Amino acid sequence: NAGVTQTPKFQVLKTGQSMTLQCAQDMNHEYMSWYRQDPGMGLRLIHYSVGAGITDQGEVPNGYNVSRSTTEDFPLRLLSAAPSQTSVYFCASTPQGGANVLTFGAGSRLTVL
Amino acid sequence: GENVEQHPSTLSVQEGDSAVIKCTYSDSASNYFPWYKQELGKRPQLIIDIRSNVGEKKDQRIAVTLNKTAKHFSLHITETQPEDSAVYFCAASIIGGGSQGNLIFGKGTKLSVKP
Numbered sequence: 004n005a006g007v008t009q010t011p012k013f014q015v016l017k018t019g020q021s022m023t024l025q026c027a028q029d030m031n032h033e034y035m036s037w038y039r040q041d042p043g044m045g046l047r048l049i050h051y052s053v054g055a056g057i058t059d060q061g062e063v064p065n066g067y068n069v070s071r072s073t074t075e076d077f078p079l080r081l082l083s084a085a086p087s088q089t090s091v092y093f094c095a096s097t098p099q100g101g102a103n104v105l106t107f108g109a110g111s112r113l114t115v116l
Numbered sequence: 117g118e119n120v121e122q123h124p125s126t127l128s129v130q131e132g133d134s135a136v137i138k139c140t141y142s143d144s145a146s147n148y149f150p151w152y153k154q155e156l157g158k159r160p161q162l163i164i165d166i167r168s169n170v171g172e173k174k175d176q177r178i179a180v181t182l183n184k185t186a187k188h189f190s191l192h193i194t195e196t197q198p199e200d201s202a203v204y205f206c207a208a209s210i211i212g213g214g215s216q217g218n219l220i221f222g223k224g225t226k227l228s229v230k231p
């Protein structure tokens with residue numbers, strides 16, 4: 004099993020550009036989530052999904068969209084990138100519910116100029 | 117909503133000493149408290165977790181204690197080694213409101229173990 008795979012690992016955007024961070028897991032996990040990590044701020048939940056076709060907002064959802072058309076994939080879309088979205092993004096999954104061991108992807112470092 | 121406070125933000129110890137990191141949470145309904153270790157440039161990885169029906173859990177040099185009444189939990193690392201140097205995050209689950217047990221993380225503790 005590859006676990007949780009995130010692409011790209013690094014990305015530089017200009018303000019106003021849009022892009023999608025990809026996340027895929029091959030463990031048949033129902034629950035998937037996106038976190039952003041900023042220095043001194045810990046990990047903050049952006050969006051999460053408890054199964055295909057179901058998504059909901061976390062702590063810091065503004066400026067991001069998600070969809071969950073399959074169990075395996077949970078892409079995160081930045082609609083109009085802003086410098087405040089410069090961060091490291093982690094996708095994570097768990098078999099069911101969030102109150103269980105999260106398996107994290109390797110992270111995607113995004114810089115918005 | 118749930119709030120998780122973590123202290124200290126940085127901790128420096130000599131090799132062989134013990135290290136203690138403390139976290140407090142606000143939602144008395146929280147029932148799951150994991151600890152993650154993140155080495156520089158790597159992904160967070162679970163090192164130990166505890167559920168609200170247990171007061172203490174040990175795994176070799178690592179232990180976690182939970183005080184539900186006071187709403188705080190702590191990570192204890194004994195006989196620290198240089199490879200324990202990393203950032204440690206505590207987390208607590210959110211209960212209710214359709215949150216499905218999402219985790220709220222503390223801001224992290226940077227542990228440095230000096231040889």
